[in-house]
Amino acid sequence: QSALTQPASVSGSPGQSITISCTETNSDLGTNNHVSWYQQHPGKAPKLVIYEVNNRPSGVPNRFSGSKSGNTASLTISGLQAEDEASYYCSSYAGSHVVFGEGTKLTVL
């Protein structure tokens, strides 16, 4: 089964930009655009912030953007704000299964 690898943690100062990577161990990410990203604050359910690589659901600020190159997808948050401090998870869908990344803890310094 696929596995999605994310860095355990990233950090940035308010106003800066950060990028979180999500790399798949087999070739699924490179062959489809089924990549989503979630933001999760402690004690809360995850919130969808990006779907299909680079699409934002209604209500998600345009500071959140996604991209993909080969087997690696990325989430970029520009103009960091204190409220962006949370855990972020990527996900992918292939072969009738959904896989989540291990999660990345974003700290806003």
Added chain:
Amino acid sequence: QVQLQESGPGLVKPSGTLSLTCAVSGDSISNSQWLSWVRQPPGKGLEWIGQIYRSGSPNSNPSLKSRVTISVDKSRNQFSLKLSSVTAADTAIYYCARAYCTSNDCYLDAFDIWGQGTMVTVSS
């Protein structure tokens, strides 16, 4: 708007069966095409358990497949999860979620609506 709410026992004995339901409010469950269960062990990441297409055949995580049963009860506007032969490793917050669909497509790993989650502990 559509809301999801999980319910079920918070404590299950080892080797028993975990049973949860997810009530759909704000719309008919028949209008929600893909419904999933996701869990999160304390302090850990998200794990997809499985999904069902309306009342069609479910798919589930290969690592759990033999223990998972997902079904839809349209008359009660809810869907359910049963996980058999549980161990302490199944202790987690369990979420139900709905895949995001437009008029043209559904994005099966993009869950736009989530329940608040329910904590299930496996312990004697």
